[in-house]
Amino acid sequence: MARTPAIGRKIFIIATEESGDRLGAALMKVLRQRLGDAVRFSGVGGRAMTREGIDPLFPIEELSIMGFTAVVKQLPKILRLIRRTADAVLDDAPDMLVIIDSPDFTHRVARRVRARNPGIPIVDYVSPSVWAWRPGRARAMRSYVDHVLALLPFEPEEYRKLRGPPCSYVGHPLTEQFASLRPSAQEQKRRDTEPPVLLVLPGSRRSEIRHHLALFGAALGELSQRTEFELVLPTMPHLETMVREGVAAWPVLPKIAVGETEKRAAFRLARAALAKSGTVTLELALSGIPMVTAYRVGAVEAFIVRRAIQVSSVILANLVIGSDVIPEFLQENCTPEKLAQALGDVLADSAARRRQLEAFATLDAKMATGNVSPSVRAADIVLATMGRRSG
Numbered sequence: 001m002a003r004t005p006a007i008g009r010k011i012f013i014i015a016t017e018e019s020g021d022r023l024g025a026a027l028m029k030v031l032r033q034r035l036g037d038a039v040r041f042s043g044v045g046g047r048a049m050t051r052e053g054i055d056p057l058f059p060i061e062e063l064s065i066m067g068f069t070a071v072v073k074q075l076p077k078i079l080r081l082i083r084r085t086a087d088a089v090l091d092d093a094p095d096m097l098v099i100i101d102s103p104d105f106t107h108r109v110a111r112r113v114r115a116r117n118p119g120i121p122i123v124d125y126v127s128p129s130v131w132a133w134r135p136g137r138a139r140a141m142r143s144y145v146d147h148v149l150a151l152l153p154f155e156p157e158e159y160r161k162l163r164g165p166p167c168s169y170v171g172h173p174l175t176e177q178f179a180s181l182r183p184s185a186q187e188q189k190r191r192d193t194e195p196p197v198l199l200v201l202p203g204s205r206r207s208e209i210r211h212h213l214a215l216f217g218a219a220l221g222e223l224s225q226r227t228e229f230e231l232v233l234p235t236m237p238h239l240e241t242m243v244r245e246g247v248a249a250w251p252v253l254p255k256i257a258v259g260e261t262e263k264r265a266a267f268r269l270a271r272a273a274l275a276k277s278g279t280v281t282l283e284l285a286l287s288g289i290p291m292v293t294a295y296r297v298g299a300v301e302a303f304i305v306r307r308a309i310q311v312s313s314v315i316l317a318n319l320v321i322g323s324d325v326i327p328e329f330l331q332e333n334c335t336p337e338k339l340a341q342a343l344g345d346v347l348a349d350s351a352a353r354r355r356q357l358e359a360f361a362t363l364d365a366k367m368a369t370g371n372v373s374p375s376v377r378a379a380d381i382v383l384a385t386m387g388r389r390s391g
Helices: 018-038 047-051 068-073 075-092 103-116 136-141 155-161 185-191 206-224 237-247 260-269 280-286 299-308 316-321 336-347 351-360 374-390
Strands: 009-015 039-044 096-100 122-125 147-150 167-169 197-201 230-235 255-258 272-276 291-295 328-330
Touching: 009 018, 009 075, 009 103, 009 374, 018 039, 018 047, 018 096, 018 122, 018 374, 039 075, 075 103, 096 103, 096 374, 103 122, 122 374, 147 155, 147 374, 155 167, 185 260, 197 206, 197 260, 197 280, 206 237, 206 272, 206 291, 206 336, 230 237, 230 260, 237 255, 255 260, 272 280, 272 336, 280 291, 280 316, 280 351, 291 336, 316 351, 328 336, 336 351
Parallel strands: 009 039, 009 096, 096 122, 122 147, 147 167, 197 230, 197 272, 230 255, 272 291, 291 328
Antiparallel strands: none
């Protein structure tokens, strides 16, 4: 596609997690293709956005905080970074502010920016979970967000019902990664061979791993009394030491797959998975891997979430499919015995396993974007919104 004539655009992008950093980098790449050397980027991002030319305001590791009690302890620091980021946006006076995910941080920045300079257009890339809890946020967002870019196909309708800002489904980045998620004929043969490969995914944050590792180890010990399996635990390099120390006492020792490449290779071989609830459930579903999901948090967080949640399932794949085909075990319901029983069902050729596989087969159509990549769709809306506000 031809580049837009040079007009000296400044775009400020804020992403404070690795997943958002990857989205921001892909968006920057397309915007640079459209705007050429006329565009200048600034903001907050990680390694991927830095490679695309951003000079981060601060390292995003400063915000790798998980859990209500941890956030309370770090609140002065978080508030200081919110003020610093908002001041940087206002000093830069960009033609567009793009906030990506991390709503507890990015939305506070956006509200400050809108209050002090209403002329800066704001696009929110990755919708907060207004369909799951705090639905009133959708309507409140109308005052400081011009457009929401949704990763899940049901989200635009939720914004319409909740009277939120305009919302468009741009597609989930996983839909561009089918080749690395799905098995070749040889890999499918291993997936069907005994003993089955079983993935265990306790989380991508240290606090999640602490909550789930002992529980998952006990569940797998129970399962090993009933059936044979080959266990693989994918993790990232910065978590490898913690994970290896945590699984050392497990009754069944897993093979540790480190990094994204080894993780995807394990996905292509796996017959089933035990996973912490989260984005990984959609990744597993698109890979055609039946699963059992579990989630434990601290007592304070559990008390808050129970009173806030608005949906019957927090599993992304269940929400996109429109049916609770993937079992989830939460808090006190999350016991080794229950997890082992459910895992036995999805490893075997059972009705529960077949239900999941049939539902997963509908995901491609539900999440289709018409052969246009999510980052291209996102860039189109960013440029259109910028044009409307500046015009």
